[in-house]
Amino acid sequence: MAKELKDLTSREEDYSKWYNDLVVKAGLAENSAVRGCMVIKPYGYAIWEKMHDALDKMFKDTGHVNAYFPLFIPKSFFSKEAHHVEGFAKECAVVTHYRLKNDPEGKGVIVDPDARLEEELIVRPTSETIIWNTYKNWIQSYRDLPILCNQWANVVRWEMRTRLFLRTAEFLWQEGHTAHATKEEAVEEARKMIGVYRDFAEQWLALPVIVGHKSDSERFAGADDTLTIEALMQDGKALQSGTSHFLGQNFAKAFDVQFTNKEGQLDYVWATSWGVSTRLMGALIMAHSDNNGLVLPPKLAPIQVVMVPIYKGEEELRSIVAVMEGIAAELKAKGISVKIDDRDNVRSGFKFAEYELKGVPVRLAIGPRDLAGGTVELARRDTLTKESVPAEGIADRIENLLEDIQRNIYDKALKFRDSMITRVDTYDEFKRVLEEKGGFILAHWDGTPQTEELIKNETKATIRCIPVDAPAEEGTCIVSGKPSHRRVLFAKSY
């Protein structure tokens, strides 16, 4: 661990290496023996569990239920929805055989060539096809609608360049798949769920996001409209953090899912899908952390308060730990998670550094002088400040402090993000801002995929979204000079 602490690269030195170092050294995740697949380590998984629990409650509070659909999708399903097959990435894991056998030459196991599948199976990259093939049997009448299902699952996309949490071959996510009797209801569902994601990002990850529509080129294959939440990382690059798709009747038509409406007529079912993934872990880490390590919003921190005794000798330790256990009991009664670290084989300075690396929001230290004076040393991770405070009333103080920290982390991220939104009116200015400052750029665009692609090719910036709250504003496209009616949001992105 001492070694691990020393080796944390600074953000300024190499942002990308800083991120990777942090993920590994804080014990969040690591690469596995399988190219592009990560191991999510216990500390990282504990954060993901908190995200899971909070999101799952938000889904249930909005009337959704969970279900589970197969990992495998018959290859032919991918050919059924035209846009889906054209537009969707085809980097998928393909299962062709169903048996191993002992190598006749005695070298372990080989794939049994006789056990070839008649039709190849694809490890789900997303589940619209298999789910709509299933919904076909669940839906006859408007009385069977809406269906509001969510699934927590692993999915696989064979990415060539992978980065822990941000882009991995296998990742964990949830995918909501809903079916509705009317277009209006489906559009409203897609809108509602991007709102759930925005609330989750802001209230739990302490991460401000911009909600908007994707452009035609950036839209999910098979969707009529894709809503997104876009967050800004500390290096000025955007990170798409969640999407919600209005799928129209595309999948219903592809899988022939019709229902009898209230008027007794047959119609195709309207659909949405929406998802967030372990990518949110990457957003969380990159948005708030610093050169000392992780900075975790208290609401997602596996350990919210760590206590470190400063002592000489067994007796002093016992007295200090007794006080700590009293405080810990009070904190636990408030639902606050606490750890007392009384390890005797590492110095307290080492412990301090370790919990800074791990992003524990509040650290409490008690030494002999505190014991005598009825004080404790209280340190907060977000500001790296500490103060001596009375031990009396400490549990209430910490409860409030955790709320302060949650708010402060959000405010800091919001201030940074807002400082990194630049309005530009010429392409030269666009390129200069992108080069010198980065961040989000609000600019006029003529709405054509040609201009969008030209900008992407020349600058690597893409349209992150057309913000839902973008005010109508007449202007001219920075590239073509053609008329535009609102600004759209550009950025380089992960």
Next chain:
Amino acid sequence: MAKELKDLTSREEDYSKWYNDLVVKAGLAENSAVRGCMVIKPYGYAIWEKMHDALDKMFKDTGHVNAYFPLFIPKSFFSKEAHHVEGFAKECAVVTHYRLKNDPEGKGVIVDPDARLEEELIVRPTSETIIWNTYKNWIQSYRDLPILCNQWANVVRWEMRTRLFLRTAEFLWQEGHTAHATKEEAVEEARKMIGVYRDFAEQWLALPVIVGHKSDSERFAGADDTLTIEALMQDGKALQSGTSHFLGQNFAKAFDVQFTNKEGQLDYVWATSWGVSTRLMGALIMAHSDNNGLVLPPKLAPIQVVMVPIYKGEEELRSIVAVMEGIAAELKAKGISVKIDDRDNVRSGFKFAEYELKGVPVRLAIGPRDLAGGTVELARRDTLTKESVPAEGIADRIENLLEDIQRNIYDKALKFRDSMITRVDTYDEFKRVLEEKGGFILAHWDGTPQTEELIKNETKATIRCIPVDAPAEEGTCIVSGKPSHRRVLFAKSY
């Protein structure tokens, strides 16, 4: 639904069809378009979520943490542990390619022949190999031990004959994988976790189980000892419901995982693994249900209390629902889940049958005469009895009733199970009991795999376990006549 209710096969007519009908008609699960893979429907998944939450808490209360390891395992890993490769079933899904492409002939997508993996990947049938390959990097010293990780995941075993929940190609499970500095500690961990499973089966599933060791032939490939919990279904067949393995140093040796012990010497790490799966759903359904449908223990029921208004006209409905909402609020305050079914398009008799099918433990009906007399009609699913009781104090009464029902379901299953354990002393008697009565048979066995196999081939009965609490008892093997020192438990099984 009317149709569904009518079509439920009776247990006596065809037990196997009764089970399958029940799973499908109660909305628990169904077969998917992918052979052997099931869709777990919302009502079934809601039960699994309750199992998940209860087990997860038990794991955490015993010091375990969750993590996540890759879905894919390099083929070569299967050759590393000799017993594992020899003994483990090789029916696995094999990934050979990583890309699809558009069919040049325009017929959808095909597998890109240029995208062949250098080494095939196996979809995990269980994760010992990939996890021990990972643990190698986590363990240097005794201070890194124990590692007490659990994983909630999907796994795939290419079963030829599948049955919903009981045996499916893909299933959901948890797999604990622990690493220890000493043999004693690992043995104790394996023992502790089978105890957790026993407690969970008894307290949550209301399912009595027999804990014991597997015979050498039935042991998990790669384990030195396998502990199991064995439950009895209503048709007299056993169902293995959970296993906990002491793995010795087998995987540590296969993946070269050594550590420096307290004495400063290098040693191989000791291991356990343990798991339960969605198979428990099958056990739950088969153990308690009847010809009217599911019987769910209240602790696992997604809806614990359903209320059905019996009314004529809008006004009566409103008055009754108002009373029900008052009761519902009281119940919810006690943490009891409630549904008020005020649908006006189905008769109440239909609703009664539907909730019986779905196994809702308590049904409360209120009609105009109840309204006038201050009573409610209270029906319990386990006994199919009903009574008129005062509305006054109904929430407390229901709270107690749910506990009664949980206990009664367990007691009934225990009584049945105990009535189905037969001690036999001759092979003729063994065959006769197996044929005429079924259930568990306690008999002397000479301890050889030859005798075990002979019995299996001749009768289809296997040794379910050598019960941990089997008293020492001198006897002679029912087949060979050789000396035996304790009885072992035989049965036909799922």
